[in-house]
Amino acid sequence: MNKYLAILAAAVSLWSCIYPFTPDFGEESDGETIVIDGTVLIGQRTEVAVRSMAPMSGTATPQDLSLKKGYTVSVRLEDSSGATYPGIYDPTASAHVINTVEAPTDRKYRLFVEINRQVYRDGSFSREIRHYETPWLEVMTAPVIDDITFNTDGPWLEVRTDAHSEGGGEAYFRFDYEETWEFHPPFEPEYYFDVATERIRPMPEDWVNEVYNCWMSAKPREQTLFSSRGLVAPKAEKCLVARFGRGNNRCQEMYSILLKSISLTREAYEYHETLYRNSNQEGSLFQTTPSEIRGNITCVEDSTALVLGFVSASTLTTRRAFMDGRYYMAPNSDFELFHPDYEDTTPLQYYAMGYRPVKDWTIVTNGVPATALAWADRRCIDCVVAGGSKNKPAYWPNDHE
Amino acid sequence: MKRGLLLLAAILLFSPLLAQEVLEESTFSKAAGTNSQLFRGKVVSRYTFRYNGTYFWSPAGFEKGDVMYNGKLYRDVSLNIDAFVQELAVRIDQASASIYLDRSQVAWFTKGSDRFLNLRYLGVESADEGFFQLIYDGPNPVFLRIDKVFLSNPGDKNGEIIGYVDPAYDPEVITYFSESRRYFILKDGELVRLKKQKDLVNLFKDRKREIRRFLSSREIGGRGYPLDRFYPEVMAFLDGNARPESWFGARTAFWREGGGEGFIPSVSGRVAQADSQRKDLAAGFFNPETAEVTYDDGTDQQVTYQNKVYEIGAPVQGRDAARGKVSGRVTDSQDGQPIPGTVIWDERTSTDVRSDKNGRYSISLPAGENILHFSEYTKEDLHLRIIVHGDGGLDVVMPEKITTLRSAIVSAESMASHRTTKIGLEKVSMKTISKIPSAFGEGDVLKAVLTLPGVKSVGEASSGFNVRGGASDQNLILFNDNTIYNPSHMFGIFSSFNPDIVDNMELYKSSIPAEYGGRISSVLNIRSKEGSLEKIKGSLGIGVLTSRIHLEGPIAKGKTSFIMGARTTYSDWLLKQMPKTSGYADGTASFSDVNLGVTHRFTDNDILQASGYWATDRFAFSNDTTFRYRNLNASLRYTHKTEDGGAVTVSTGYDHFYNCLEDRDRLTGYDLETYIRQAFLKTGWTHVFGDHTVGAGLSAVGYGLSGGELTPYSYVDESKDAEGNVSREEGVSSVQAASLGTEYALEPAAYLSDTWTLGDFSIDAGVRLSGFLTPSPRRFYGGPEFRLSGKYTPVENFTLKAGVNTMKQYIHLISNTSSISPMDTWKLSDSRIRPTDGWQGAAGVYWTVFDSSVDLSLEGYWKRMYRYLDYKSGARLSMNPDLADDLVETTGKAYGVEFMAKKTVGRLNGWVSYSYSRTFLRETGDRGAAAINGGAWYNAPYDKPHDLKVALNYALTHRYSVSVNVDYSTGRPVTVPVGQYYYQGGLRLAYSARNSYRIPDYFRVDAAVNIDPGHYLKAIAHTSITIGVYNVTGRRNPYSVYFTSNHGSQVRGYMLSVFATQIPYINLNILF
Known part of the structure; x- marks a missing residue:
C-alpha cells in the first residue's frame, strides 16, 4: 500500500515541471x-x-x-x-x-x-x-586570509576559507581564485605505434613522462561574495569558495588553489x-x-x-594551498580499453581514428582468459591531448616532470 | 485495510438507504378546535425540488373525508394521501400547513367518495405498510394500492407513467413521480396480488365458465380493459349483484364505520399501544407565540407557505396609514437558523432590502396591496401577497431549494443585481463553490473567487489574488470578523478555509460598504456556518491530499449551538513514504486547521457568537531550512436586534499571524521570526427611518507588529565512538542576534452610511473617518473616505448603476516576489512609509433577459492608487532596519471593462465572463535614471488584459451534474533579459524594463462529474462524490519563465509550469 501512496506522492510532487524555453524577446539590446x-x-x-x-x-x-x-x-x-x-x-x-x-x-x-x-x-x-x-x-583594505581548508567529508570536495577584516563594522569580501592541478591520463602507456614502420613498439620511459604528467589551470566564471551583515564579527568562517566532484581530475594528483581576496563596499557587494x-x-x-x-x-x-x-578599488591578498587529491579520487569508469580486431581494421587505421596502443590486457570470456594488446582513445594515455600542459609551475611541490 | 475499504464502499453504496427524517416546525391554528388532537404528528415532507406528476395518491388534491384515528372518528377533515411515503396528510384548512397522522393509529378513512383502509392496522399482516383503496366491497374485497416512485429520466412521462395527464407538465424538468398500481383481493383471510385479469378468474376455478360467459356477454375484459373496472365488475357478478357500481358507497359486511364489528377486530385495544408510539412533537409546536396565526397586527405571523394574503398592521378606523414598516426575521426551514443576505424585494415600489446577519429585515412599504419577494440563492423563492395597513411583523421560514439549486453554480439569483445599489458585488455560497472544479477536488473559496470577472492571480498555486488592478495585499480578507493575513495552505494550492465550515462569501470589488476599511482594493468577507440548534450533524470529507471533518449541533437545544471543523493533509506522511533516492523523502509539506464556533441565543433578538480559528503550515525541502507560518484568530460578537428592524452589534477579537524561517546550518544558521498581532473592537448600529436605512459605527484596531527577530542557531551534538565514549559538541552559529523591535499602532475609525430609496432611484452614501496613530515616533495619518453608489431601474429588468469609492490602507506587504511568499513580511505605515490611498469609479449596466433566466452585466471601472510600495533593485527586505531606504513609492492606474452573462435557472446554468483590463505602475520620486523603468509606467505583475472565464454546470438528472470550467487569460508580465555580456570571467544577463515581456497565454479546462445525494428521506447519511480532472488538456501553462547563465557558462531559458499535466481527482463527502 505504501508503495502506491508513494507513487501518488511522487505524482503530486512531479506535477510541477520545468521545460526549456526560448521566448521571442522582442525589444533587445x-x-x-x-x-x-x-x-x-x-x-x-x-x-x-x-x-x-x-x-x-x-x-x-x-x-x-x-x-x-x-x-x-x-x-x-x-x-x-x-x-x-x-x-x-x-x-x-x-x-x-x-x-x-x-x-x-x-x-x-x-x-x-x-x-x-x-x-x-x-x-x-x-x-x-x-x-x-x-x-x-x-x-578598501583586503581581508586577511587566515586559512584555506579542504572539506573532504561530503560527496563533493570543497575548498573553504577563513578570512577576516581588520577594520570594524560590516565587511564585504570577494574571493577569486586560480586553480592548478597535476593530473595524468587514466592509463600509463607501455607501447606506442610507430607510424613510419606501422609497428607497435615498447614506449621508452622518457616518452611516458611526455604524455603522462600534465598540469592544468582554471579560473572561475563566478566569484564568491561574502557579507558579514548580521554576523557577530566581520569574519568569514569556512566560507565555501570552490567545490568539485570526486571523479574530477583535479583530485588525481596534487591540487593547488591560489585564493585572491579583495574588499568591497556595500554598494559593490549588492551590485x-x-x-x-x-x-x-x-x-x-x-x-x-x-x-x-x-x-x-x-x-x-x-x-x-x-x-x-x-x-571597486582595493588592495589584494592572496594565499595558496595544496591538497593531495589522490586520497579522494573516485574510480572513473568513463575510459575503456578494448582489444582491437585487426582482421577488419589495421593498426594504422586505428591510429588514424585516434586510438593508441596501451598495454597488455587480459579479459576472460566464458571462463577462458585471453591476453592481448589493448588500445584506448588517445585522451586516455596523453594528458596533453586531454587539455593539459607540460609546463610545471615553479611552485609545484613534487618532482614529477 | 481491505476491511476498511469494504466498509467505505458499503457506506458509499448504501448510504442513501439509511434512514433520515426531515422534520419541519410548523404552526396550526386554534381553528382545529376539538379536532386539535388529530393534528398532532410530524409535519409533512416537503418536496420542494421541481418535478412532474404528484406524490399524492391522485391529482385530486386535498378533499374532505372522515378518519378513524386512534379509536376515534373525525369527520370533515381535509386530507390527502402521500403515496411516496404512504402517509395520510391532514390539514385544518387551505391556509394551514399539513401534518402526517401517525399511520399506526389510522384504521380507515374516506376521501371524497373513495375509501381507504390500513390493512396492517386491521390485522392483515402480509399487507404492505400504508393504505389500500377499497374498489370492491364485499365478502372478498378488492383493493387498489398506489405507490409513487421518485425517478429522474429525460423524456416525456406525461400520462400513464405519472398516472394522469397533466396539462401543466413541464418537459424541461426531468424528475418526476411515477405511479405504481397494484391490485389485491382479500380471499379467505389471505391478501392475494392480482396482476392480470386471469389471476382473478383463476381464483374461482369452479365458476370459470360462467365468468367467461359473463365477460363475453358484457364485453368486459380483454386487452386494454382497465383493471380497476374489471375486478369490481367480475366480483360483483360473482356476488350476484348486477350493478357493481351500487356497491360503491354501500355499507357492506366489510365496511364498518366506527369499528368494533366484522372484520375490524378491536380498534380500541390498540389505543394504549399507539400512545406509546406517538412521536414527539417539534419544539415549541404548541407555543402560542409561534403557533398562532393572527392577522390583526401581524407581529407574530410566520410564513411557511405562500397561498394566502397576509395583512400587516391593523386598519385604523377603516383607514390605513400612508406607509407601513414590515419587519421580521427570515429563518431556515431545516434548522431554524437565521438566513442573512436574503433579498426582500417589493414588486410595487422596486424597493429592496437585505436581511442582516441575524436574518432580520425591515422594509418600508406603501399602504395597500404589495407583493414581497424573498430570495436567497440556496432557498426557494417566496412570493407573498401582503396588504399593508400599518407597521407589523412578518417572520418567514424559507424552504431549502433542493434540485435546481444543488445543480446550480450561480452565485446569486436572477434579478439580484437590480435590487442592490452595489457595483461589483459577488456573492457565492459554499454549494456553488463545491461545484467549481479545482486542483485536488476540494471546494476552495479562493479558487472560486478566481472564477469571477475582475479577479486575477499571478498563476496557479499562488497565494493571494488581485482585484481590479489591486495588489494582493490590498484585499481585506475577513473570516468571522477576523483578519486573515495569509489565506493559503501549501504554497497556495489550498485556501485556508475549510469548505465544510464556510457558509458563504461576499466579495466587494467596487462598492465597499462604509463599515469596512483598511484596504484599498476589495473586501472578501467569509462567514462560517452557525451550528444547528436542533440536532447533531456533520460531514466527513476525503480527498486526494486532504481529509476533513465537521460537526455541529445544539449544546442547549434551541438556545446554544456549536460547530467545529478540522482539516489536515497527509502529504507530509506521503512524502516520507517515498524512496530515499527520490529526493522527496526528506521533504515535508503539511498543514492543519481547526475551526470552532459557538452561538448562544439569549432571545431571538440577542445573540452571542464566538469563533476561533487556528491554522498552521510547515514545509521544508532540505534538511537545513524549514518554513512555518500560523494563523490564530478568535472573535466574539454580540448582536441585539431592535423591534424597529434595526440592530446593534459589538464585536471584538484577536488576530495573530506568525511566520518563521529556520536555518540549521552550523555556521550561518538562525531562526527568523516575524508576526502581526492585532486586537479589534467594532460596534455597528442600523436603523430604518422611512425610506432611509441608516448605519453608523465605531471601530478600533490595535497593531503590534514584529518585522523580525533573528536568533542564532544553537546546536548540541552527541556522538559515540567505537569504544562507547560519548562526545558532546555544542555551539552557536556566527549569526548575530538582532531584532527590529515591535511596531505599535492604533487604527480608529467611524462611519456613517445611508441607503435612500426614491422610486426607481436608490442611493447608497457613506463616509468613513479613519486614522492611524503610531506612538513612536509619534505620527498620525488619517482622513475621510467616501462611498457613494446609486442605481436607476427604469424597468424591472434593466438597471443602471454608478459609484465611486475612496479608501486608505495603513499596512503593507513587503515582498519582491510575484506571489505572496510565506516569508513575506508586513509593515505598518510609519514616519517614512506613508499610507496607500486609492479611489475607484465604476459604472454598470444590468439587463435580465430570456424570461429572467439570464443576467447580462457590463461594468467598467477606473482606479488610481497612490503611494503603493515597490522595491528598489537589489533591495534588502528582510531584517532591514532601514527598510524605507530600499522601498519606493509608486502610483498605480487601472481600468477595465467586465462583461458577464449568467444563467441562473434551467438544467444548464453558470456564467461566461470576459474582461479587458490594464494595470500600470510608475515610480514617483526623484531617483532619475535609477528609478524603475526610468520613471516610466510599467506593467503590474498581474496585468493580464484579456480574461475569459466560463463556469458551467449541466444537470443530467437531479443527482448527476457535469461541471466545466474554462480559464483563458493573457500571459502575465515578467522581466526578461535584454542582453548578455561577459563580466568578471563569466556570462551575465542584463535586465532592463521591468515586466515588459509576457509569458505565453494561460488556458485551462477543468471538468467534473458531481453526484449528489439522493432524496431518500430515510437515509441517515448522504454521500456526494465529485470526480474530475483539473487541466483536462494537460496544457503546460507557464507560471514563470526564467533564465540562467549556469554560473557564467551558457545562457538558457526555462519555463516553470506548476500543473503541467492532467490532475484527476476524486472527492468524497459524507453528510450525516
Missing part, C-alpha cells in the same frame, strides 16, 4: 550598451576590459570593443593627487592594463574610459566620442550579488523578480545611458 569590467587593484596590475553587450537572440556575441573595427578605446586611472595612470591594451589579457603596483593606498582613484567610434549617420561617416567615468573610489542572482535564477514559485541594478559608471554625455559594471 542594440549592442551599444557598454560593459566596463575591472577592479582597481592597488599594489597589483589593474586590468580593465571594455566590451559590448550582445542581444539574447541571434548569433551576435559580446565583443571586446578595443578590437572592434572603427573603435578606439582608451583607459586611464587618476588619483586624488592628480596623478594619471594610463592603460595599455594587452591582447593576451583582452584588457587594458594599468600599472598600479606602486600606487599609494591612501589616495582615491577614479577610472576614465573614452570610446571613440566611427558612426554612420545621414549618409556619411563621422566620429563619436563618449566618456565614461567612475566616482572617486576609496581604496554583484544582484548580478549573480539575476544570472542564475532557479525559477521557484517564490522567485524574486529580476531587476537591473545600476553600477557606479556613468556616461558623461548621457547620464541616463545604461553602463554595465561596477568598479
Whole structure:
C-alpha cells in the first residue's frame, strides 16, 4: 500500500515541471550598451576590459570593443593627487592594463574610459566620442586570509576559507581564485605505434613522462561574495569558495588553489550579488523578480545611458594551498580499453581514428582468459591531448616532470 | 485495510438507504378546535425540488373525508394521501400547513367518495405498510394500492407513467413521480396480488365458465380493459349483484364505520399501544407565540407557505396609514437558523432590502396591496401577497431549494443585481463553490473567487489574488470578523478555509460598504456556518491530499449551538513514504486547521457568537531550512436586534499571524521570526427611518507588529565512538542576534452610511473617518473616505448603476516576489512609509433577459492608487532596519471593462465572463535614471488584459451534474533579459524594463462529474462524490519563465509550469 501512496506522492510532487524555453524577446539590446569590467587593484596590475553587450537572440556575441573595427578605446586611472595612470591594451589579457603596483593606498582613484567610434549617420561617416567615468573610489583594505581548508567529508570536495577584516563594522569580501592541478591520463602507456614502420613498439620511459604528467589551470566564471551583515564579527568562517566532484581530475594528483581576496563596499557587494542572482535564477514559485541594478559608471554625455559594471578599488591578498587529491579520487569508469580486431581494421587505421596502443590486457570470456594488446582513445594515455600542459609551475611541490 | 475499504464502499453504496427524517416546525391554528388532537404528528415532507406528476395518491388534491384515528372518528377533515411515503396528510384548512397522522393509529378513512383502509392496522399482516383503496366491497374485497416512485429520466412521462395527464407538465424538468398500481383481493383471510385479469378468474376455478360467459356477454375484459373496472365488475357478478357500481358507497359486511364489528377486530385495544408510539412533537409546536396565526397586527405571523394574503398592521378606523414598516426575521426551514443576505424585494415600489446577519429585515412599504419577494440563492423563492395597513411583523421560514439549486453554480439569483445599489458585488455560497472544479477536488473559496470577472492571480498555486488592478495585499480578507493575513495552505494550492465550515462569501470589488476599511482594493468577507440548534450533524470529507471533518449541533437545544471543523493533509506522511533516492523523502509539506464556533441565543433578538480559528503550515525541502507560518484568530460578537428592524452589534477579537524561517546550518544558521498581532473592537448600529436605512459605527484596531527577530542557531551534538565514549559538541552559529523591535499602532475609525430609496432611484452614501496613530515616533495619518453608489431601474429588468469609492490602507506587504511568499513580511505605515490611498469609479449596466433566466452585466471601472510600495533593485527586505531606504513609492492606474452573462435557472446554468483590463505602475520620486523603468509606467505583475472565464454546470438528472470550467487569460508580465555580456570571467544577463515581456497565454479546462445525494428521506447519511480532472488538456501553462547563465557558462531559458499535466481527482463527502 505504501508503495502506491508513494507513487501518488511522487505524482503530486512531479506535477510541477520545468521545460526549456526560448521566448521571442522582442525589444533587445542594440549592442551599444557598454560593459566596463575591472577592479582597481592597488599594489597589483589593474586590468580593465571594455566590451559590448550582445542581444539574447541571434548569433551576435559580446565583443571586446578595443578590437572592434572603427573603435578606439582608451583607459586611464587618476588619483586624488592628480596623478594619471594610463592603460595599455594587452591582447593576451583582452584588457587594458594599468600599472598600479606602486600606487599609494591612501589616495582615491577614479577610472576614465573614452570610446571613440566611427558612426554612420545621414549618409556619411563621422566620429563619436563618449566618456565614461567612475566616482572617486576609496581604496578598501583586503581581508586577511587566515586559512584555506579542504572539506573532504561530503560527496563533493570543497575548498573553504577563513578570512577576516581588520577594520570594524560590516565587511564585504570577494574571493577569486586560480586553480592548478597535476593530473595524468587514466592509463600509463607501455607501447606506442610507430607510424613510419606501422609497428607497435615498447614506449621508452622518457616518452611516458611526455604524455603522462600534465598540469592544468582554471579560473572561475563566478566569484564568491561574502557579507558579514548580521554576523557577530566581520569574519568569514569556512566560507565555501570552490567545490568539485570526486571523479574530477583535479583530485588525481596534487591540487593547488591560489585564493585572491579583495574588499568591497556595500554598494559593490549588492551590485554583484544582484548580478549573480539575476544570472542564475532557479525559477521557484517564490522567485524574486529580476531587476537591473545600476553600477557606479556613468556616461558623461548621457547620464541616463545604461553602463554595465561596477568598479571597486582595493588592495589584494592572496594565499595558496595544496591538497593531495589522490586520497579522494573516485574510480572513473568513463575510459575503456578494448582489444582491437585487426582482421577488419589495421593498426594504422586505428591510429588514424585516434586510438593508441596501451598495454597488455587480459579479459576472460566464458571462463577462458585471453591476453592481448589493448588500445584506448588517445585522451586516455596523453594528458596533453586531454587539455593539459607540460609546463610545471615553479611552485609545484613534487618532482614529477 | 481491505476491511476498511469494504466498509467505505458499503457506506458509499448504501448510504442513501439509511434512514433520515426531515422534520419541519410548523404552526396550526386554534381553528382545529376539538379536532386539535388529530393534528398532532410530524409535519409533512416537503418536496420542494421541481418535478412532474404528484406524490399524492391522485391529482385530486386535498378533499374532505372522515378518519378513524386512534379509536376515534373525525369527520370533515381535509386530507390527502402521500403515496411516496404512504402517509395520510391532514390539514385544518387551505391556509394551514399539513401534518402526517401517525399511520399506526389510522384504521380507515374516506376521501371524497373513495375509501381507504390500513390493512396492517386491521390485522392483515402480509399487507404492505400504508393504505389500500377499497374498489370492491364485499365478502372478498378488492383493493387498489398506489405507490409513487421518485425517478429522474429525460423524456416525456406525461400520462400513464405519472398516472394522469397533466396539462401543466413541464418537459424541461426531468424528475418526476411515477405511479405504481397494484391490485389485491382479500380471499379467505389471505391478501392475494392480482396482476392480470386471469389471476382473478383463476381464483374461482369452479365458476370459470360462467365468468367467461359473463365477460363475453358484457364485453368486459380483454386487452386494454382497465383493471380497476374489471375486478369490481367480475366480483360483483360473482356476488350476484348486477350493478357493481351500487356497491360503491354501500355499507357492506366489510365496511364498518366506527369499528368494533366484522372484520375490524378491536380498534380500541390498540389505543394504549399507539400512545406509546406517538412521536414527539417539534419544539415549541404548541407555543402560542409561534403557533398562532393572527392577522390583526401581524407581529407574530410566520410564513411557511405562500397561498394566502397576509395583512400587516391593523386598519385604523377603516383607514390605513400612508406607509407601513414590515419587519421580521427570515429563518431556515431545516434548522431554524437565521438566513442573512436574503433579498426582500417589493414588486410595487422596486424597493429592496437585505436581511442582516441575524436574518432580520425591515422594509418600508406603501399602504395597500404589495407583493414581497424573498430570495436567497440556496432557498426557494417566496412570493407573498401582503396588504399593508400599518407597521407589523412578518417572520418567514424559507424552504431549502433542493434540485435546481444543488445543480446550480450561480452565485446569486436572477434579478439580484437590480435590487442592490452595489457595483461589483459577488456573492457565492459554499454549494456553488463545491461545484467549481479545482486542483485536488476540494471546494476552495479562493479558487472560486478566481472564477469571477475582475479577479486575477499571478498563476496557479499562488497565494493571494488581485482585484481590479489591486495588489494582493490590498484585499481585506475577513473570516468571522477576523483578519486573515495569509489565506493559503501549501504554497497556495489550498485556501485556508475549510469548505465544510464556510457558509458563504461576499466579495466587494467596487462598492465597499462604509463599515469596512483598511484596504484599498476589495473586501472578501467569509462567514462560517452557525451550528444547528436542533440536532447533531456533520460531514466527513476525503480527498486526494486532504481529509476533513465537521460537526455541529445544539449544546442547549434551541438556545446554544456549536460547530467545529478540522482539516489536515497527509502529504507530509506521503512524502516520507517515498524512496530515499527520490529526493522527496526528506521533504515535508503539511498543514492543519481547526475551526470552532459557538452561538448562544439569549432571545431571538440577542445573540452571542464566538469563533476561533487556528491554522498552521510547515514545509521544508532540505534538511537545513524549514518554513512555518500560523494563523490564530478568535472573535466574539454580540448582536441585539431592535423591534424597529434595526440592530446593534459589538464585536471584538484577536488576530495573530506568525511566520518563521529556520536555518540549521552550523555556521550561518538562525531562526527568523516575524508576526502581526492585532486586537479589534467594532460596534455597528442600523436603523430604518422611512425610506432611509441608516448605519453608523465605531471601530478600533490595535497593531503590534514584529518585522523580525533573528536568533542564532544553537546546536548540541552527541556522538559515540567505537569504544562507547560519548562526545558532546555544542555551539552557536556566527549569526548575530538582532531584532527590529515591535511596531505599535492604533487604527480608529467611524462611519456613517445611508441607503435612500426614491422610486426607481436608490442611493447608497457613506463616509468613513479613519486614522492611524503610531506612538513612536509619534505620527498620525488619517482622513475621510467616501462611498457613494446609486442605481436607476427604469424597468424591472434593466438597471443602471454608478459609484465611486475612496479608501486608505495603513499596512503593507513587503515582498519582491510575484506571489505572496510565506516569508513575506508586513509593515505598518510609519514616519517614512506613508499610507496607500486609492479611489475607484465604476459604472454598470444590468439587463435580465430570456424570461429572467439570464443576467447580462457590463461594468467598467477606473482606479488610481497612490503611494503603493515597490522595491528598489537589489533591495534588502528582510531584517532591514532601514527598510524605507530600499522601498519606493509608486502610483498605480487601472481600468477595465467586465462583461458577464449568467444563467441562473434551467438544467444548464453558470456564467461566461470576459474582461479587458490594464494595470500600470510608475515610480514617483526623484531617483532619475535609477528609478524603475526610468520613471516610466510599467506593467503590474498581474496585468493580464484579456480574461475569459466560463463556469458551467449541466444537470443530467437531479443527482448527476457535469461541471466545466474554462480559464483563458493573457500571459502575465515578467522581466526578461535584454542582453548578455561577459563580466568578471563569466556570462551575465542584463535586465532592463521591468515586466515588459509576457509569458505565453494561460488556458485551462477543468471538468467534473458531481453526484449528489439522493432524496431518500430515510437515509441517515448522504454521500456526494465529485470526480474530475483539473487541466483536462494537460496544457503546460507557464507560471514563470526564467533564465540562467549556469554560473557564467551558457545562457538558457526555462519555463516553470506548476500543473503541467492532467490532475484527476476524486472527492468524497459524507453528510450525516
